[in-house]
Amino acid sequence: MKIISSETMRDLDARTIANKRVASLELMERAGKQCSEQIELFCSQLAPHHKKRLIILCGPGNNGGDGFVIARYLTSKFEVKTYCTHKQDKLSPDAKTNSSKVSELCEFEASSQLLNKITEGDIIIDCLFGTGLNRALTGEYETLVNSINASQLPVISVDSPSGLLSDGQVPSAAIKATITLSIGLPKTSYFQNDGPAHVGSLINLDIGFSKDYITQAPSEGQAFFAQDAKKTLQSFTYNSHKYTRGQCLIIAGSELYNGAPIIAADSAAVSGAGMVILAHESLRTPQNPGIICLTKPPDIIKSHFFEKSQSVLIGPGIEINDKNKKLFTHLIKSDKALVIDASAIDLIADNKTLFPRNAPTIITPHAGELQRLAKGLNINHSDLSKAAQHIAQNLSIQVLLKGPQSKIYNEQGAFSYNTSGNWALSTAGSGDALAGIIASLWAKKDINYYEQAQLGCFIHGKSVDFYTGAKRSFTVDLFPSLISKVLHSLSPLA
Ligand SMILES: NC(=O)C1=CN([C@@H]2O[C@H](COP(=O)(O)OP(=O)(O)OC[C@H]3O[C@@H](n4cnc5c(N)ncnc54)[C@H](OP(=O)(O)O)[C@@H]3O)[C@@H](O)[C@H]2O)[C@@H](O)CC1
Ligand SMILES: [K+]
Structure with missing residues (x-):
């Protein structure tokens, strides 16, 4: 499977939406649904005595939006607590739409308030930042991520371990994921510099980007995933x-x-x-x-x-x-x-x-x-x-x-x-x-x-x-x- 840069991923996303191949909310729905299936699978593989209370942490962008979709799918199956680091009016449009569907299940708090919440769960779902992370984490985010890593709880990162920059560098802190659920295509950050120490097991989710677009996208290398194995x-x-x-x-x-x-x-x-x-x-x-x-x-x-x-x-x-x-x-x-x-x-x-x-x-x-x-x-x-x-x-x-x-x-x-x-x-x-x-x-x-x-x-x-x-x-x-x-x-x- 082709590895691409985060920039190319954003371009693929934008072209798919601009050409009305798939609406952006539909892409987010598919991403969130498939992530929730993988989270369920992960939970089913844990030992029976392992508690399965989920803490979903959502950031302000579409990575957070994926988290709200996941919350909607998993609430009836698990004990789920969803926290968002921003007020609803500060979220990206799609994240806002999806947050409103679960707003009664979700607390919108500053990240400093989340520190004592993470230990109330058993599995962390990291939807803080994805491909939109454009600088090192600082302040409250850095403290939050360090606390999550110190908690030793299993973490499932959606699209990217939060804090991992697109070139795989981690200048301050980044989540050390147990599993990273890559959305669309694998990104270069998983394989370069500090990436391998942060991504954990990689699973790629095909959310239905046009095959033509994928073929045209510039390749940064190749990686072998379950989809390749099946073929x-x-x-x-x-x-x-x-x-x-x-x-x-x-x-x-x-x-x-x-x-x-x-x-x-x-x-x-x-x-x-x-x-x-x-x-x-x-x-x-x-x-x-x-x-x-x-x-x-x-x-x-x-x-x-x-x-x-x-x-x-x-x-x-x-x-x-x-x-x-x-x-x-x-x-x-x-x-x-x-x-x-x-x-x-x-x-x-x-x-x-x-x-x-x-x-x-x-x-x-x-x-x-x-x-x-x-x-x-x-x-x-x-x-x-x-x-x-x-x-x-x-x-x-x-x-x-x-x-x-x-x-x-x-x-x-x-x-x-x-x-x-x-x-x-x-x-x-x-x-x-x-x-x-x-x-x-x-x-x-x-x-x-x-x-x-x-x-x-x-x-x-x-x-x-x-x-x-x-x-x-x-x-x-x-x-x-x-x-x-x-x-x-x-x-x-x-
Ligand atoms: N690819 C696809 O096709 C699909 C993608 N989807 C999902 O969308 C994700 C990409 O979403 P995205 O572009 O909204 O970016 P995202 O990672 O949520 O973060 C942006 C926000 O973070 C902020 N920010 C940045 N750095 C920061 C820092 N260091 N510290 C603090 N803040 C910082 C930044 O703020 P600003 O830079 O404006 O200050 C902005 O508010 C992608 O990874 C995948 O999960 C799927 O839903 C569907 C299909
Ligand atoms: K993430």
């Missing part, structure tokens, strides 16, 4: 069989790192491939008995398992020894779609003359692994993203740089941000699951490998977004069931 998921035919769904071979594990192959294989098995073969040197077995395990494999390259596999993952937990080095070189020379993860990434520099390969390749490094590879390839960039881009173009491979907002570079150096996931992913074994998911999605023929890699990254992140337990207690054995849940939500009938 990218492959469908199955009535006569699918395990080979048409694809066979994926995973070469992983060592005596020491014997859990990594299990996580990768179990995650691959639920992600779409018809058959998963695990060649590993581990005493453990996958949870899923459908996975074919080759322990102490003979010459895997000469086996029919290799021959019939469309994709191969190498790396999770493997030991770098002569046997694996030789195997790696064979894989690079082969025509298999290849996912290279973990310590196998370290073997690329020694094989750099074998690139570009004749088949799709993706590497999935975290920052440290990327830095090591860049050094091995004599690529010097202090900026990691530049190094990732350089490597992608240089070797003609895809590079998935893992981080708080993972980025995936294609062979030409273009990239897309992933928008799912949270810090629960920062746990040992998480990357093994990611590599397994991508290998599974890459096991099909005639696919767009770049799109499927983005899909894999999105599914992986969404798994922990779907996890309803304490994030700090998330463990990687939960991936298979959570991946299934994510896939079901993206494609309920498949």
Whole structure:
């Protein structure tokens, strides 16, 4: 999905209204309605003992207007308190219209009066400022936002965490959102400077802007959202069989790192491939008995398992020894779609003359692994993203740089941000699951490998977004069931 600037968003909004495609109040109604649905969904995912009293904070502009619409939709379902920082006659015209529909439910107070109100709720809905924020928050607003952040209550920000400027800078204070509900299209501020630390999970809401306008709007980059994931998921035919769904071979594990192959294989098995073969040197077995395990494999390259596999993952937990080095070189020379993860990434520099390969390749490094590879390839960039881009173009491979907002570079150096996931992913074994998911999605023929890699990254992140337990207690054995849940939500009938 295209990322645009706040300025372009305002222009899109204005053109849509000016050309009478959709009336401005109708746009606000759609935005508020869809936000209220997402808030309801968020509440339904909280633990039963979690109270769900909503505090909706509305500012003077149309972001506040969205808040009044949300209040109208949710009042019958939750205990809702709505506060507005301005008197009604000081509001933008559309905000004023919507405020009048809920005025008996709403208190119009100066923001200094709101400080002791926020703790009377359990979930804050931030409709203070959106794309119209044009300067740093000061005075009462700054104090209010700092108090909200200090309260540690979950915050759902509508369109933008209030205080986040359009270039992603936060000169004074900005809401640290749990979720940001982006209206229309994602904005650059979510991805630049301080943006990633403030937006939380990103959800984009399509409120029906004309497709022509969206196509014409200048792009500031690409990001992958649930809407993209839905389009990218492959469908199955009535006569699918395990080979048409694809066979994926995973070469992983060592005596020491014997859990990594299990996580990768179990995650691959639920992600779409018809058959998963695990060649590993581990005493453990996958949870899923459908996975074919080759322990102490003979010459895997000469086996029919290799021959019939469309994709191969190498790396999770493997030991770098002569046997694996030789195997790696064979894989690079082969025509298999290849996912290279973990310590196998370290073997690329020694094989750099074998690139570009004749088949799709993706590497999935975290920052440290990327830095090591860049050094091995004599690529010097202090900026990691530049190094990732350089490597992608240089070797003609895809590079998935893992981080708080993972980025995936294609062979030409273009990239897309992933928008799912949270810090629960920062746990040992998480990357093994990611590599397994991508290998599974890459096991099909005639696919767009770049799109499927983005899909894999999105599914992986969404798994922990779907996890309803304490994030700090998330463990990687939960991936298979959570991946299934994510896939079901993206494609309920498949
Ligand atoms: N895009 C779309 O298509 C749709 C958009 N919609 C929604 O509208 C939102 C944009 O609305 P918007 O343009 O009215 O701006 P908004 O963010 O409410 O704030 C403007 C107000 O804030 C004030 N102000 C600014 N900075 C300030 C500061 N630091 N400290 C204090 N005050 C400050 C500024 O005052 P002024 O600068 O004049 O002093 C003005 O009063 C958008 O994000 C989305 O939620 C949907 O409803 C429907 C479809
Ligand atoms: K907001």
